[in-house]
Amino acid sequence: MKTFNCICGNRLYFENSQCLGCGRHSGWCPGCRAIVGLEPAGPDLWRCGNARCGTMLAKCHNYAVRNVCNRCLVVVTGPDGTAAPMAGDALCDYCALTVTIPDLSKPGNHEKWYRLEVAKRRLLYSMDLIGVPYGGPGSACPLPLSFDFLEDEVVTDRTWQSMGEVERVFTGHDNGRITINIREADDVERERLRVDFQEAHRTLIGHLRHEIGHYFWQLLVYNHDEDRCARVFGDHRAVDYGQAMQWYYQNGPMADWRGAYVSAYATMHPWEDFAETFATYLDMISVLDTASNMGLGGPGVAGDFDLMIEHYRHLGLVMNEMNRSMGLTDLVPEVITDAIARKIHYIHELVRSGACVGGVS
Ligand SMILES: [Zn+2]
Ligand SMILES: [Zn+2]
Ligand SMILES: [Zn+2]
Ligand SMILES: [Zn+2]
Numbered sequence: 001m002k003t004f005n006c007i008c009g010n011r012l013y014f015e016n017s018q019c020l021g022c023g024r025h026s027g028w029c030p031g032c033r034a035i036v037g038l039e040p041a042g043p044d045l046w047r048c049g050n051a052r053c054g055t056m057l058a059k060c061h062n063y064a065v066r067n068v069c070n071r072c073l074v075v076v077t078g079p080d081g082t083a084a085p086m087a088g089d090a091l092c093d094y095c096a097l098t099v100t101i102p103d104l105s106k107p108g109n110h111e112k113w114y115r116l117e118v119a120k121r122r123l124l125y126s127m128d129l130i131g132v133p134y135g136g137p138g139s140a141c142p143l144p145l146s147f148d149f150l151e152d153e154v155v156t157d158r159t160w161q162s163m164g165e166v167e168r169v170f171t172g173h174d175n176g177r178i179t180i181n182i183r184e185a186d187d188v189e190r191e192r193l194r195v196d197f198q199e200a201h202r203t204l205i206g207h208l209r210h211e212i213g214h215y216f217w218q219l220l221v222y223n224h225d226e227d228r229c230a231r232v233f234g235d236h237r238a239v240d241y242g243q244a245m246q247w248y249y250q251n252g253p254m255a256d257w258r259g260a261y262v263s264a265y266a267t268m269h270p271w272e273d274f275a276e277t278f279a280t281y282l283d284m285i286s287v288l289d290t291a292s293n294m295g296l297g298g299p300g301v302a303g304d305f306d307l308m309i310e311h312y313r314h315l316g317l318v319m320n321e322m323n324r325s326m327g328l329t330d331l332v333p334e335v336i337t338d339a340i341a342r343k344i345h346y347i348h349e350l351v352r353s354g355a356c357v358g359g360v361s
Contacts, residue, residue, distance in 0.1 A: 001125070001286070002293035007037035007049035014125070015118055017063065017070040024049070027063060028071040030093070031055030035070070045075060045083055056083055060092035068114045069095050071121075094124050097136045100148040102182050109151075112185035116149050119204035123212060126286050130301055132216070132351045143219045145212075148179045171207055173214035180207055198264070200333035206279060213278025217271065220354045229274065232346045236270040244269040260339040273343070280334060281347040284312045287332070291315055305348050309341050 004012040010021025012035045019026050024037040029048040037049035041056060044064070048055040056077055062069035071092035076084045095117070102109040127134060135141025150169040169181040183189045184204055194202035221229045230236060245268060253264040261267050266276035285301050288308055292300035298311035316332030323331050334340065 001122070001290050004035040007039070012037070014122070015070065017067075025059075026070070027057070027059060028092075029053060029055055029057060030072065030074050031057075038072070042083065044086075046072065048072075058086050058090065060095055061089045062091060062095045062117070066110075068110070068117045069121075071095070093136070094121055097124075097145055098147045098149065099137070099177070100150060102149050102151060108186075109182065112182045113149060115185040115204060116180060116182065119208055120147060122205055122286070123208040123282070126282055126289070127212070129289060130285055130351055132354050134215070134219075141219075143176045143215070145215060146177050148177060149182050150179055151182045171211070173211045173218075175218070176215065178208070178211045178215065180204070180211075200263070200329065206283075209279035209282040210275045212282070213275035214271065216278060216350070216354070217274050220350055221274070225350065229346070229350075230270070232343055233273045233277070234270040239269055241269050241271065258335060259337055262334045262340055262343075274347075277340070277343045278347055280340075281344050281351070283332070284308065284344070287315055287319075288312060305345055308348075309336060309344065312336065 001014050004014075006012050006019040006021060006024060006026060008019060008022035008024070010019050012019060012026050014035060016026050016035060018024070019037055022037070024039070025046070026035055026037050027046075028034070029036045029050065031048055032050045032053035032055070034050060036053070038046040038057065039049050041047040044058055046057045046059065048057055056075040057072035058064075058075050060069045060071045060073060063071060069092060071094060073086070073090055073092055075086060078084060098117070098120070102113045104110055104113070133141065134145045137144045137146055152169055153167045155165045155167050169179065171181050171184065172179055184193075184202075184207060190202050190204075193199075217229075226236070248265075248268040253261070253267040257264055257267045261273060261276070262280045263276050266273040288298055288311060289301050290296075291298045291311070296315065298315070299307040301308075312332070313336050316334075316336070319331040320333075323329065336344070
């Protein structure tokens with residue numbers, strides 16, 4: 001990630017919807033692809049504060065009304081310069097991908113939804129950065145991407161109320177739809193789950209990076225590159241998923257998994273190995289992007305793959321020690337062995353070939 005500048009010169013961050021220097025509203029301008037200060041330009045209209053851009057903008061409905069977004073939409077202007085009226089409920093490109101939002105009448109759910117959208121924006125930013133294709137409902141993408149943010153439901157019926165019976169929502173991916181159980185947006189609950197499952201990290205963006213890995217397996221590997229993928233991650237056709245999951249939860253990972261897998265969970269099935277490695281690839285992309293934008297050097301996200309891995313290993317070492325010096329868990333818990341680097345390399349090549357397909361986002 002990079003940081004941005006307001007009209008007043010103050011620094012703006014990716015999540016900002018207001019400049020703390022001058023009080024101007026701020027948001028994402030699709031015209032110059034940056035977080036910018038916004039100048040009022042009429043009822044519900046704003047002009048991008050970047051002098052070289054000046055695009056006429058409207059706030060996403062989820063920004064203007066719901067306060068969970070900070071993106072704007074480009075307003076179409078006629079030949080005389082007047083803005084064409086826009087529907088007041090128009091959603092930005094990212095918010096349009098969320099199909100189901102939490103029940104906002106319940107206390108705490110607005111805050112959870114906000115956190116989920118923040119993580120989702122970071123996810124989609126990285127994907128736009130590397131140019132990997134995806135498309136929303138109604139797009140030309142063969143596998144439209146969408147999100148459901150759901151919560152466990154206590155089962156009730158009209159005649160009696162069953163006590164404590166809960167219909168669980170499973171975080172997962174199914175045919176382009178990513179479902180996140182919104183309890184993951186509760187810090188206490190998520191940390192408890194992290195400890196229970198002995199995970200190094202458990203974050204909202206981590207969940208999204210894992211699930212989008214399953215999405216890209218279906219979009220780019222299934223029926224396209226399954227043989228090559230099987231040579232890298234093991235043959236997914238040879239291992240029944242249900243049996244593999246049962247075996248994993250009974251026996252756990254093999255003792256020496258760290259040499260070839262980014263996490264214990266990745267050992268369960270080739271599909272999970274792919275998704276966990278995909279998430280690690282997006283971690284690396286995000287860290288390298290931030291490093292190159294914040295003066296920590298490196299090849300950025302478009303450099304030679306070997307240089308990218310080398311710099312990520314180096315940054316991991318440095319940042320882990322930084323975190324340890326502050327009593328925090330390691331930033332990069334995986335040791336990127338050569339075997340793991342080969343898996344990440346496959347993802348890198350796949351994403352690049354997917355980016356070449358283009359035209360679907
Ligand atoms: Zn400002
Ligand atoms: Zn702009
Ligand atoms: Zn939005
Ligand atoms: Zn998975």
